[in-house]
Amino acid sequence: MIGYGDEATNFVLELTYNYGVKQYLLGNDLNRITISSKAVFESVQRQVPQAELLEGGGALRVLSPDGYQFLVLDQDSSIKGQAGTISEVALNATDLPRSTVYWSQLLGSSPQASSSDRETVLSPGEGQAALRLLQLPAGAAVHHETAFGRIAFSRPGAELKRVEADSLAGGHTVLTPFVSLDTPGKASVQVVILADPDGHEQQQASHRSRVATSAVPHSHACTPSAHSGAERPRARLVVFVSGGGSNFKALHVACLDGSIHADIVAVVSDIPSCGGIAYAANLGIPTLTYPIPKSKAFSGLTVEQLVESLQVTHKADYVLLAGFLKLIPLALVQAFPRSMLNIHPALLPAFGGKGCYGEKVHKAVVAAGVRYTGATVHFVDEEFDSGAILAQRVVPVFPTDTYSQVAKRVLKQEHSMYPEAVAALVDGRVTWRADGVPIIWTAA
Ligand code: GRF
Numbered sequence: 001m002i003g004y005g006d007e008a009t010n011f012v013l014e015l016t017y018n019y020g021v022k023q024y025l026l027g028n029d030l031n032r033i034t035i036s037s038k039a040v041f042e043s044v045q046r047q048v049p050q051a052e053l054l055e056g057g058g059a060l061r062v063l064s065p066d067g068y069q070f071l072v073l074d075q076d077s078s079i080k081g082q083a084g085t086i087s088e089v090a091l092n093a094t095d096l097p098r099s100t101v102y103w104s105q106l107l108g109s110s111p112q113a114s115s116s117d118r119e120t121v122l123s124p125g126e127g128q129a130a131l132r133l134l135q136l137p138a139g140a141a142v143h144h145e146t147a148f149g150r151i152a153f154s155r156p157g158a159e160l161k162r163v164e165a166d167s168l169a170g171g172h173t174v175l176t177p178f179v180s181l182d183t184p185g186k187a188s189v190q191v192v193i194l195a196d197p198d199g200h201e202q203q204q205a206s207h208r209s210r211v212a213t214s215a216v217p218h219s220h221a222c223t224p225s226a227h228s229g230a231e232r233p234r235a236r237l238v239v240f241v242s243g244g245g246s247n248f249k250a251l252h253v254a255c256l257d258g259s260i261h262a263d264i265v266a267v268v269s270d271i272p273s274c275g276g277i278a279y280a281a282n283l284g285i286p287t288l289t290y291p292i293p294k295s296k297a298f299s300g301l302t303v304e305q306l307v308e309s310l311q312v313t314h315k316a317d318y319v320l321l322a323g324f325l326k327l328i329p330l331a332l333v334q335a336f337p338r339s340m341l342n343i344h345p346a347l348l349p350a351f352g353g354k355g356c357y358g359e360k361v362h363k364a365v366v367a368a369g370v371r372y373t374g375a376t377v378h379f380v381d382e383e384f385d386s387g388a389i390l391a392q393r394v395v396p397v398f399p400t401d402t403y404s405q406v407a408k409r410v411l412k413q414e415h416s417m418y419p420e421a422v423a424a425l426v427d428g429r430v431t432w433r434a435d436g437v438p439i440i441w442t443a444a
Pocket of ligand 1: 241242243244245246247248322323324343344345358411414
């Protein structure tokens with residue numbers, strides 16, 4: 001991250017974004033970022049021998065260690081009030097005329113005279129960086145990969161709802177409808193997040209202060225102040241079930257109501273006829289069978305196929321076991337390091353392990369005469385119920401309880417504790433103590 005100061009005159013450029021992203025593969029969507037600053041020019045010239053001198057010596061082309069391309073101009077920005085800043089962001093386009101129409105209408109700006117049939121330059125307004133659209137060679141597609149970015153333009157908050165309505169009316173994509181984000185100690189900021197015809201994400205944000213901020217290009221972008229739910233990509237969850245799937249349903253509802261900033265992108269089961277699979281199928285969520293069932297009536301996946309399907313086809317960020325009865329093979333555990341959770345209906349390490357599942361757990365709890373039981377969310381390793389404990393909830397056991405009364409009381413707690421733990425993981429609020437114990441931090 002560079003450049004952090006008063007928001008009235010400063011910008012933040014974030015080139016990494018950790019939540020739910022494991023690999024930063026650069027696509028060809030962002031072409032370059034231009035910085036206009038004599039001071040930056042001099043320092044790049046002094047310190048980066050690989051920088052390439054262009055335009056008769058007035059510009060340096062430099063690649064960041066991650067491959068992002070920057071153009072540094074030997075002139076201070078003409079953006080009012082800002083001596084050295086990002087003055088332009090260049091995006092690649094597959095159909096320049098189409099993109100030009102889209103962005104001109106959106107930003108209310110006509111193409112500058114320097115535009116040609118290979119590139120269009122638009123000036124969104126005072127205090128904002130220019131946008132350059134560059135035509136890709138014929139037949140080339142825009143690839144966003146996993147390090148895709150989002151740029152932000154500032155405009156009066158009152159205009160945002162109209163921008164959203166116009167985008168919808170024009171048949172364009174609205175990724176996040178109008179939302180107001182409260183930032184403690186500051187005025188709240190309103191945003192609408194859109195995608196252009198090539199899928200370039202962009203955020204139209206209300207002015208936070210009197211002076212508009214620059215356009216902010218960033219990879220897996222967020223604004224300077226908050227990694228808020230509306231601004232980061234939703235994580236992709238895969239849930240494993242073997243039974244009714246009430247925990248899966250609780251997770252699904254939490255994704256829908258925004259408590260978990262994620263989507264359930266697939267459901268896996270060893271029992272294709274179970275309630276959880278029926279529920280998923282009804283919602284149109286893709287379902288997979290693992291392992292290959294003994295009955296020839298159903299086909300299923302090998303572990304290699306499952307890993308590939310989750311990683312490549314479904315691009316899963318996290319795997320959540322919710323009543324899945326089979327042991328998770330090592331290959332799958334290793335494919336999702338620190339990213340796979342299970343919920344168990346007891347206070348582990350008590351009443352867990354191979355064969356201790358379902359009503360057997362609660363029968364054992366009642367028979368043992370323990371006064372308290374509960375539920376545990378833990379990371380998954382290659383054994384039953386033995387991974388690092390992430391969260392626990394305690395439930396009383398009364399002297400007259402039957403095992404089914406205990407089961408009901410525990411399950412009720414599971415339905416709120418599992419979504420809470422998953423939200424913490426997805427939000428990046430889980431840190432690891434040096435001795436390997438994961439700790440949840442409460443959202444500020
Ligand atoms: C839950 O009690 C969970 O703790 C255990 O299996 C049960 C699944 O119930 N791992 P459901 O299918 O989510 O209703």
